[in-house]
Amino acid sequence: MTTGTTQTADGATLFRQDSQFRAFFDDPRWALAIIRATVLEAAHPQIGAALADNSTFVAHPWRRLRNTFLSMRRMFDTDPAVRDREAARLNRLHARMSGSDSRGRAYDAMDRATRAWVVATLFESAVTMCRLSGQPLDQHSMERMYAEYRAYLATLDGDAAELPEDLSDFWRYFDRVVEEELENTEAARIILYRLFDHLPAPALLDGAPAVWAVGRAVVSPLLGAITVASLPEPYRRKAGLAEMPGAPFLMQGAYLAAGLTRFLPEGWINAEAIIETLSLSPCSDDPRARTVAALRARLRRASALLRLLTPLSGDTGPGPASATSTATHEGRRSAEEFFRQVLDQTGDGYLDWPDLAAMARELATRLDLDEPAETRLYDAFAAWWRELQAALDTDGDGRVSADEYAAAVPTLAGPALIRVAEVLFDAADKDGSGTIDSHEYRALFRTGFHRDLTTADSAYRRSAFVGDFLSFMSGRRTNTPYDPLLADA
Template sequence: MSDAPRMSDHTERFPGAGSLSWRYCGQWRLLTTIGRAIVLETAHPVVGAGVVEFSTYRRHPWRRIEQTLLSLQRLLYQDEADREREAARLRRLHGHIKGVDAQGQAFSGLDPQAQAWVHLTVFDAMVLMCELGGDPLDDERQAELYAEWLLVGRQSGVPASEMPATLEEYRVYFDETVRERLTAGHGVEQLLDALGRLPAPAQLSFVPDAVWSAACSVLGTGIRALVAATLPPSYRERLGERGKVPFGTEAVLSLACRTAAVAGDLLPTRWVYMPLAATYIAAKREAGRGLRRFGARDRSADPAAQLADAFVRILDQTGDGVLSWPDLAALARVFSDRLDLAAVDEEVMYAAFHAWWDELRATADANHDGVVDADEYRVLAEAAPGAAMAALMVRVATAVDRDGDGRIDQADYARLIGSDLASTRRIGWLHAVDTDGDGMVTVEEFAEALRESVLGRARSDTLDYVLGRA
């Protein structure tokens, strides 16, 4: 029997300031290995089936990484009540991911084995991050970090029975899962293809499309090679051509990881750690001794071009050229996440989006093929909006109005687009959406602005930022 430390050998208290989890999970350099975690997650048959059905990778490859890192920070660094709320949000989110795969097997985002695998791939990414960075964790510190990570998993709802109890048992589990359970299916292919043709992230939206496209062919290929270089050799072989690592890639990866590790020792906390992590770390230290506006309506723009742009950038979340329920489910998911909705409000949000999908199928799907293409949506948009669509926009606007006073103020708006965005930009948005000039944006005005944008009659910087970002 192994004498490796079990979770009970370490403190049962949730990891906080000073823990290894706090030290490593929130660092920006986790980006050097988080790609490995996401690929290995997707290689799990249950997760891969969900990716094939509900993925938005083709259009928004950055979003999965961004949401993963944000959720990790919420689960680890926030106070207990906020951690529990995030865990409940994840359970609700994954509860909407279900279906039947190509082999006729039912899958669910709440599958306990898949949940455990996804959670433990992050532990693997942290250990590899340190190893590649030149500051490897010895067995004792790995065991300590692993015990902490089990507690984080239990907090997020992963059954303890699905996670190996010791570090040694975990290592056997990891190797067996990679060797016997993971696949190189369509979900992984879709993810790796997305890494090879990356759209510009929101922070680089100022770069001209032609310039980014030219750089992307080199950048995307390089990122895919670097991610492949982090994967277990046995799994790289299973990927075939997609898993091949060009000569010199591993040297570049090593240099990048070591540079990130050195920078982490020299730079201030706010640069080394992701925003939420840095905020809580700084707050704990202090206890021990702060966008774009909603675009003004451009009535001079070509309506057809504006509608086509809205269809591609906002509505077609999966990037397959048509609208289907996974597209609208993705929109519901993003709004629910950014507004941090309670369970009952999230269910109402999903129901409102599903009602619009039923309306779209009934009124726009002219050829009855179960999806709505761009031409079918254009015909619909040129007519009067349906009741379900109008009700949906009011539902979204009402959710933004958190205090229920019937108006969208700067605090409400900050929840949607991020409180760190300049207040002057939020004031500019208020002037743009305040159509009657009374100095107040009502829920009705906000809903109308959303509706006009979704119908392609106005350009919304807000929707581009929240829904159109990669």
């Protein structure tokens, strides 16, 4: 194979429709493999620190899943222009992530060796996935898929020199990193022991907390046990990961069962359609929304029945829960809810720059922004963070706690937030017409334009857009188009 190219040694073009990687996109086994790969990524000190400081995978896992899936689709697209554009976007995103971990060690999301490890975990987990499901890849298929992953890395970094050229050398490289560099990082522990146990419901199951809680209570420990059992033994030993009795058999059974889906008719499982359906908001005008709405109504009834049979703590009685319910009923969030659902994007219990950067990142992703519009949006959020820090950070620790936010009873609608709204409007107004039409509205909110399009004044004007944005951010209102954009999981 040729380093940094998109061709194998026999001249077969990579990234085509029948590529080895693309064959796994709609494979249910891939879900198990991705979780495993993510743990191995998070166990790397640099990646673990970057995830802990910047990622929204704890507070907004479903949004993160959707964006990651779409990014990988683009990175393996048959059109080189699509791949190059996505690589440029990812590089801009990663260039904004650097810092130090709790032990003072520096991390940089653009570090080439670290990025190579991410690609290595995806490849190795795909090979392991096939082996555990009783369908091991033959040598030719394995080498071809490795060439695809090296080409993926080359698209990002300009070459694939950080990964060994020969597959035989790759296995020695992988074992060395596992044994010498991986650690029991906080990010890896969160994924294994916190994320599964506290995974928020996707939009599809919103409003049926009892149904989701029961399902999560059953699935979460099993998923955690399967993931731990599938990890390399040297890492399990180093990290002191407890293995549940019978976990290897459970893991083997899960992969085998997922592998049986290959006998289903082609097209029955479509990962992109599943992820999109899970992400549908209640106000979406997607044709599938009617079916989802009916399903959601049934889930609410089932949830109500479960509440009667097994009341959840905090659902009844006086106190803060009642105040929260009242606020929500009136179309407003309490300060605590707003802080947790909207401001604390990373889920670490504090508001700081990575939280606002995550908002900017999500908005830029939705609008598919290029430079310089992307930088203008980040700069506007950075100015808002400086304004918030000056107003709310009373103890001077460089971040805002939930108590500091609640005690200040802020309106948040200062000049910097108004500037954020104006920059966001300009970014959404792709044609520069001074209004947001139905197509531009859908690009941002992923739902229909809920305004009267039959009148002459049907477009979304700047003043109305800025007012609605400020109403959401400072008035803490619920049931707005911004909920699925910034508040939903």
